[in-house]
Amino acid sequence: QASPSPPPPSSSMSPVVLTQDELKKIAAYKAVEYVESNMVIGLGTGSTAKHAVDRIAELLNQGKLRNIVGIPTSKKTYDQAVSLGIPLSDLNSHPAVDLSIDGADEVDPFLNLVKGRGGSLLREKMVESSSKKFVVIVDESKMVEHLGGSGLAMPVEVVPYGDLAVAKSLQALFEDSGCVAKRRTLDLDGKVPFITDNGNHIVELFFKKDIGDLNTASDKILRIPGVVEHGMFLGLATTVIVAGELGVRVEN
Numbered sequence: 001q002a003s004p005s006p007p008p009p010s011s012s013m014s015p016v017v018l019t020q021d022e023l024k025k026i027a028a029y030k031a032v033e034y035v036e037s038n039m040v041i042g043l044g045t046g047s048t049a050k051h052a053v054d055r056i057a058e059l060l061n062q063g064k065l066r067n068i069v070g071i072p073t074s075k076k077t078y079d080q081a082v083s084l085g086i087p088l089s090d091l092n093s094h095p096a097v098d099l100s101i102d103g104a105d106e107v108d109p110f111l112n113l114v115k116g117r118g119g120s121l122l123r124e125k126m127v128e129s130s131s132k133k134f135v136v137i138v139d140e141s142k143m144v145e146h147l148g149g150s151g152l153a154m155p156v157e158v159v160p161y162g163d164l165a166v167a168k169s170l171q172a173l174f175e176d177s178g179c180v181a182k183r184r185t186l187d188l189d190g191k192v193p194f195i196t197d198n199g200n201h202i203v204e205l206f207f208k209k210d211i212g213d214l215n216t217a218s219d220k221i222l223r224i225p226g227v228v229e230h231g232m233f234l235g236l237a238t239t240v241i242v243a244g245e246l247g248v249r250v251e252n
């Protein structure tokens with residue numbers, strides 16, 4: 001009788017499972033391939049964008065990129081970029097940005113985004129809407145069929161004055177979608193508000209049902225006095241790089 005076959009060689013053993021952070025890093029490194037010397041670069045905020053900022057600094061230090069000017073989208077990214085020695089400027093000095101790279105919380109099939117769960121949506125939207133190219137970097141978990149459908153928060157930046165009244169108005173706007181609006185807080189009692197880099201508060205919208213046409217929803221939110229900006233980034237992304245277990249794909 002034939003002896004049992006030997007175990008398969010290690011190369012054909014179970015595939016390596018990458019962590020979510022490793023997938024984020026893969027997407028970020030791929031996006032940095034779009035960066036060229038002499039560009040003004042919008043530097044995003046969050047755990048995915050952080051990898052892109054690290055990589056840009058690495059390439060600058062190696063002399064593979066030269067004469068880059070970064071426009072940070074938050075104080076946190078500003079601090080990171082300063083610590084890495086990336087030359088920085090701002091939108092007033094560089095109102096035309098060549099390329100921005102940033103993460104997202106949700107991406108729909110039309111490359112519309114929800115951003116701002118890190119609280120930086122206003123500066124992100126200002127910089128990214130001023131960019132010729134906006135490359136979004138995500139791991140597969142961020143891909144959704146409909147924005148707001150993940151059950152997670154859709155952030156809206158509001159002025160501090162009357163923020164709870166604004167939250168009520170926002171909730172009433174989307175009553176048909178089962179919306180619940182809550183002020184983002186730093187404590188369990190809900191008393192200490194999260195403060196954005198611009199000194200504002202964040203109201204989070206949670207939907208039970210589809211919110212319908214996104215441009216209509218955007219217009220309705222922006223018409224409420226006290227609202228500064230919302231986290232829907234509609235038609236702004238030019239490219240989305242998605243890293244998943246099966247590899248990286250680029251959607252345009």
Ligand code: 5RP
Nearest residue numbers: 046047048103115116118120
């Ligand atoms: C911050 C953002 C982030 O890009 C978004 O929250 C994704 O974050 P992460 O890369 O950590 O998953 O919009 O305001």
